[in-house]
Amino acid sequence: MASNHVKYRIGKSTFFKGLTILLACACVVPLIFILIYILQAGLTKINWHFLTNLPKPVGETGGGIANALLGSMIIILVASVIAIPFGILCGIYLSENKKSKLAYWSRLCVDILQGVPSIVIGIVAYFWLVKPMGGFSALSGSAALAIMMLPIIIRSTEETLKLLPDSLREAGFALGLPFHRVVLKVIVPCGISGILSGVMLSVARIAGETAPLLFTAFGNPYLSFNLLKPMQSLPLLIFNYATSPYNDWHDLAWGASCILLIWVLALNIFTKLMTRKWKVQL
Amino acid sequence: MESSVDTNLATRPNDNLGRVVSLKPEGTVSTTKRIKRSFRQIRAEKVFRRTLIIVALVMVALVLGIMLTLVYESTLSIKSSGIGYLWGKTWDPVRDIFGAYPFILGTLLTSFLALFISIPFSFAVAVFLGEYYPEGWFSNLLKNTVELIAAVPSVIYGFWALAVLVPIVRSFESKIGVEPVGLGIFSSALILAVMIIPYAASLGRSMIHMVPSNLKEAAYSLGATRWEVIRAVIFPYTKSGLFAGVLLSLGRALGETMAVTMVIGNTSLIPKSIFAPGNTMASVIANEFTEADHPVYLSALIELGLVLFLVTVVINMIGKKMVSRFTNE
Amino acid sequence: MESTIVKSVDYNAYFGDNHVVKNVNIDIPRNNVIAVMGPSGCGKTTFLRGINRMHELIPGATAKGQILLNGEDVMEMHPIFVRLKIGMVFQRPNPFPNLSIYDNVIAGYKLNGIKLPKAEKDKIVEHSLTRVALWKEVKDSLTKKGSFLSGGQQQRLCIARAVAMEPEVLLFDEPTSALDPISTSTVEELFHELKKNYTLIIVTHNMQQAARVSDKTAFFYMGELVEYDETKQMFTNPKDTRTQNYITGRFS
Numbered sequence: 123m124a125s126n127h128v129k130y131r132i133g134k135s136t137f138f139k140g141l142t143i144l145l146a147c148a149c150v151v152p153l154i155f156i157l158i159y160i161l162q163a164g165l166t167k168i169n170w171h172f173l174t175n176l177p178k179p180v181g182e183t184g185g186g187i188a189n190a191l192l193g194s195m196i197i198i199l200v201a202s203v204i205a206i207p208f209g210i211l212c213g214i215y216l217s218e219n220k221k222s223k224l225a226y227w228s229r230l231c232v233d234i235l236q237g238v239p240s241i242v243i244g245i246v247a248y249f250w251l252v253k254p255m256g257g258f259s260a261l262s263g264s265a266a267l268a269i270m271m272l273p274i275i276i277r278s279t280e281e282t283l284k285l286l287p288d289s290l291r292e293a294g295f296a297l298g299l300p301f302h303r304v305v306l307k308v309i310v311p312c313g314i315s316g317i318l319s320g321v322m323l324s325v326a327r328i329a330g331e332t333a334p335l336l337f338t339a340f341g342n343p344y345l346s347f348n349l350l351k352p353m354q355s356l357p358l359l360i361f362n363y364a365t366s367p368y369n370d371w372h373d374l375a376w377g378a379s380c381i382l383l384i385w386v387l388a389l390n391i392f393t394k395l396m397t398r399k400w401k402v403q404l
Numbered sequence: 405m406e407s408s409v410d411t412n413l414a415t416r417p418n419d420n421l422g423r424v425v426s427l428k429p430e431g432t433v434s435t436t437k438r439i440k441r442s443f444r445q446i447r448a449e450k451v452f453r454r455t456l457i458i459v460a461l462v463m464v465a466l467v468l469g470i471m472l473t474l475v476y477e478s479t480l481s482i483k484s485s486g487i488g489y490l491w492g493k494t495w496d497p498v499r500d501i502f503g504a505y506p507f508i509l510g511t512l513l514t515s516f517l518a519l520f521i522s523i524p525f526s527f528a529v530a531v532f533l534g535e536y537y538p539e540g541w542f543s544n545l546l547k548n549t550v551e552l553i554a555a556v557p558s559v560i561y562g563f564w565a566l567a568v569l570v571p572i573v574r575s576f577e578s579k580i581g582v583e584p585v586g587l588g589i590f591s592s593a594l595i596l597a598v599m600i601i602p603y604a605a606s607l608g609r610s611m612i613h614m615v616p617s618n619l620k621e622a623a624y625s626l627g628a629t630r631w632e633v634i635r636a637v638i639f640p641y642t643k644s645g646l647f648a649g650v651l652l653s654l655g656r657a658l659g660e661t662m663a664v665t666m667v668i669g670n671t672s673l674i675p676k677s678i679f680a681p682g683n684t685m686a687s688v689i690a691n692e693f694t695e696a697d698h699p700v701y702l703s704a705l706i707e708l709g710l711v712l713f714l715v716t717v718v719i720n721m722i723g724k725k726m727v728s729r730f731t732n733e
Numbered sequence: 734m735e736s737t738i739v740k741s742v743d744y745n746a747y748f749g750d751n752h753v754v755k756n757v758n759i760d761i762p763r764n765n766v767i768a769v770m771g772p773s774g775c776g777k778t779t780f781l782r783g784i785n786r787m788h789e790l791i792p793g794a795t796a797k798g799q800i801l802l803n804g805e806d807v808m809e810m811h812p813i814f815v816r817l818k819i820g821m822v823f824q825r826p827n828p829f830p831n832l833s834i835y836d837n838v839i840a841g842y843k844l845n846g847i848k849l850p851k852a853e854k855d856k857i858v859e860h861s862l863t864r865v866a867l868w869k870e871v872k873d874s875l876t877k878k879g880s881f882l883s884g885g886q887q888q889r890l891c892i893a894r895a896v897a898m899e900p901e902v903l904l905f906d907e908p909t910s911a912l913d914p915i916s917t918s919t920v921e922e923l924f925h926e927l928k929k930n931y932t933l934i935i936v937t938h939n940m941q942q943a944a945r946v947s948d949k950t951a952f953f954y955m956g957e958l959v960e961y962d963e964t965k966q967m968f969t970n971p972k973d974t975r976t977q978n979y980i981t982g983r984f985s
C-alpha cells in the first residue's frame with residue numbers, strides 16, 4: 123500500500139518533469155517556425171538589385187529597399203550618437219553616486235522609462251520635435267529611438283561599473299589622477315565589455331522599433347539623406363508594405379524582414395560572443 | 405621627468421644585489437610641467453563632475469517632460485470628456501464622441517489572454533533552467549534561444565502572424581462555428597503570448613536559482629520527490645519573484661503596438677467575443693494618430709497614451725519593487 | 734640631522750558621526766621607515782589615508798586639523814598634488830587589470846595623459862622595476878597583463894607604480910598581509926632600499942615586521958596616538974601600559 127503511494131508520487135514527479143521539458147522546448151518552436159518561414163520567404167528576394175534599388179510603384183515588379191536600408195542606418199547612427207555618450211555618462215553618475223538624492227530620482231526615472239511603451243515615446247517625440255519643426259523628420263525619429271536606447275545603456279553601464287572593486291578607483295586616485303581620468307581611463311576600460319554589450323543590445327533593440335517612427339520619421343518612398351525630412355526605415359517599410367494589399371509589396375516586405383531579422387539576430391549573437399572576449403580579467 | 409635619473413642610468417652606483425640605487429631628482433623640469441598640467445586637470449575634473457550631474461538631471465527632466473507633455477496635450481480631451489472618457493462605449497471621431505472603453509477592454513482582453521497562454525511556458529522554461537538543468541550546452545542553447553524571442557522585432561512577428569497565424573486561426577474559427585475573420589483579439593493574443601514568454605521566463609529562472617540549496621535539501625531529506633520540492637519549496641519561496649515576472653510580461657503586453665496593430669482587425673466597436681476584431685489602446689494610437697484632423701480627436705488619442713503610460717509604469721514599478729525586495733531578502 | 738617631512742597637527746577623522754582618529758600629533762622625519770601599529774579598528778588605515786587625502790573619497794568621511802607636508806598643509810592643497818607627492822600601496826595588490834606590466838608601471842603618466850618619449854618611458858619602467866627588485870623576473874614579459882603575476886610580484890608592481898611617480902612619501906597599508914612569507918621578505922628588503930630615497934609609513938599588524946623594518950613606531954589605540962618612539966625603545970621599554978599590553982599580547 124505504502125509502496126504504491128510512493129510509486130504514485132514518483133510517477134507524478136516524473137510526469138511533471140516530462141511536462142516541464144515539453145513546455146520549455148515548445149517555447150522555441152514558434153521562433154524556429156518564424157525564422158524558417160521568413161528566411162524561406164525572404165532570402166530568395168534578396169539580391170544585389172534588391173539592396174541597391176528603390177521600391178517600384180504598384181504594378182511594376184522588381185524594385186528594392188535601398189532607401190529603407192540607408193534610412194535605417196542613418197536613423198540608428200544619429201540615435202546612437204545622441205544616446206551612447208549620454209547613457210554612459212548617466213550610468214557613470216549612478217555608479218559613482220550610489221546614495222545621492224539625485225541618483226535615487228534619476229534611477230527611478232530610468233526604471234520608469236524602461237517600461238514606457240514605445241508608441242508613447244513616439245507621441246512625445248512628435249510634440250517635442252515634429253510639431254515645432256513643422257514636419258516629420260528623420261531627426262525626430264532618431265531622438266525617439268535614442269530615448270528608447272537610454273535605459274538599456276544606463277542600466278548596463280551602472281550594473282557593470284558597480285561590480286568593479288573599489289581598489290581599482292583607489293589605485294587611480296592614489297596615483298594623483300583626477301576624477302575624470304580615474305573614470306575614463308581606469309573604470310570605464312575595465313568595464314568595457316559590459317558597457318559595450320549594453321550599447322549593442324540597445325542598438326539591436328531599436329533596429330526593429332517601428333512604433334516610435336510612425337509619427338516621427340514617417341517613411342519616405344524615395345532616397346533621402348536629409349535629417350530634417352521624412353526618411354524611410356526598414357521596420358516602417360515592412361509595416362507599410364505588409365499591410366498593403368499588393369503582392370509585389372509583400373515580396374519586398376519579406377525581403378526586408380529577412381534582412382532586418384538577420385541584422386538583429388546577428389547583433390544579439392555577436393554581442394553574446396564578443397562580450398566574453400572583451401571581458402577584462404580582474 | 406627624471407632627466408637626472410635617465411642620464412645617470414649607466415653610471416648609477418649598483419649595490420651588490422644588482423639593484424640600482426638612484427638619487428632622487430629634486431625639482432626637475434618636468435615635475436613643474438607635471439604640476440602645470442595638473443592645474444588643467446583640476447579644471448577638467450570640475451567640468452566632468454558638473455557634466456555628470458547635468459546628465460543625471462536631464463534624465464529626470466526627460467521623464468518628467470514625457471509625463472507633463474502627455475498630461476498637457478490631453479487636457480483638451482480631459483476637459484471635454486471628463487472622467488467618463490474611460491467607460492464611454494462609443495468612439496466616433498466624426499461626431500466628436502470619444503469613449504475609451506472599447507480599447508481598454510481590447511487591451512485587457514489581449515494582454516490577459518496572452519498572459520494566460522504564455523505563463524505555463526514561461527514557468528516551464530524557468531523551472532527547466534533554474535531547477536532541472538541549470539547547466540549544460542542544451543540549457544545554454546535553450547536560454548539563449550528564449551532570449552532571442554525577445555530580440556525579434558515586433559513588426560516581424562506581426563507580419564508573420566498576418567501571413568501564417570491569421571489563416572490558421574481563420575480555419576479554426578470556421579471549424580468551431582464563429583465568424584471566420586482571422587484578424588482579431590484571439591490572433592493578437594496568440595502572437596503576443598509568444599512575444600512575452602522571455603520576460604517572465606528569465607526573471608523566474610534567476611529567482612529559482614536563488615533558492616538556498618539547504619531548503620531544498622531539507623525537503624529531500626524528508627523524502628520529498630523532485631516535483632514536491634518544486635511545488636512545496638521552490639514555488640512558495642519564489643512566488644513574489646515569479647509574480648513580478650508575470651507583471652513585467654504584462655507590462656510588455658499592454659504596451660506592445662506593432663504586432664497587435666497588424667492582426668487585431670482595427671475596429672472601434674466593442675469586441676463581442678475573443679474572436680472578434682477590436683483595437684487596443686496602442687493600436688488605435690498607431691492607426692489614427694496621423695489621421696487625427698482636429699484638436700479634440702488628437703487630444704483624445706493622447707489621453708489614451710497617457711492612460712497607457714500610467715498603467716504600464718505602475719505595473720512595471722510594482723514588478724521592480726517586488727524583484728528588489730526579493731533579491732534583498 | 735633629521736628634518737621633518739610629514740607632520741600632523743590635531744588631526745581628526747570621522748565617518749559621519751563616528752570619530753575614528755582623535756587629535757593625532759605626529760612628526761615624521763625624512764628618509765625613515767615609520768611603522769603604525771595597533772589593534773584592529775583603531776583607525777590606522779583611516780589615519781594613513783588621511784595623509785594623502787584618500788580618506789575623503791569615502792562618502793560621509795570628513796577630517797579636521799592639519800597634515801603638513803614640508804610645512805605646507807595638505808588640506809589646503811588640491812588632492813591631486815598631494816597624491817602626486819605622497820604615493821600609496823594598498824593591502825591587496827591592485828594592478829590595473831586592463832594594462833600590461835609595462836603600462837602599469839608608467840600608469841601614473843599614461844593615465845594622466847602625460848606624453849613621454851619611448852626611450853624615457855623605457856628608462857622609467859626599468860628603473861622603477863629594478864628598484865622593487867622585479868626587473869629580472871618580468872623583463873621578458875613586459876607586455877603581459879599585470880594580473881598574471883603572482884601576488885607578491887603584483888604587490889611589487891604596485892610599489893613600482895608608486896615609485897615611478899617619484900613621490901616624497903610612500904604609504905603602505907598592511908602591504909604584506911596578503912602575501913606569502915617569501916614574498917613578504919622580498920618586500921621587507923625593499924623597504925631598506927626605498928628608505929634611501931623616500932619616507933615610508935607602513936601600517937602593519939605584524940610586530941616582528943615592525944621591529945625588523947622600522948626606525949620609529951607609532952602605536953594607535955581607539956583612534957588615539959598612544960605612543961610614538963624609536964622602534965627599539967618601543968619594543969624594549971614601552972612607556973604606556975596599553976602599548977605594553979599590546980606588544981606582550983595581552984589584548985583581545
Ligand SMILES: Nc1ncnc2c1ncn2[C@@H]1O[C@H](COP(=O)(O)OP(=O)(O)OP(=O)(O)O)[C@@H](O)[C@H]1O
Nearest residue numbers: 748751753771772773774775776777778779780791
Ligand atoms: N568606509 C567606512 N565607513 C564607515 N566607517 C568605517 C569605514 N572604514 C572604517 N570605518 C570605521 O572606522 C574605524 C577605524 O577603521 P580603520 O580601517 O581605520 O581601522 P584599522 O586600524 O585600519 O583596522 P584594521 O587593523 O582592521 O585594518 C573602525 O571602527 C570602522 O568601524
Ligand SMILES: [Mg+2]
Nearest residue numbers: 777778779906
Ligand atoms: Mg586597516
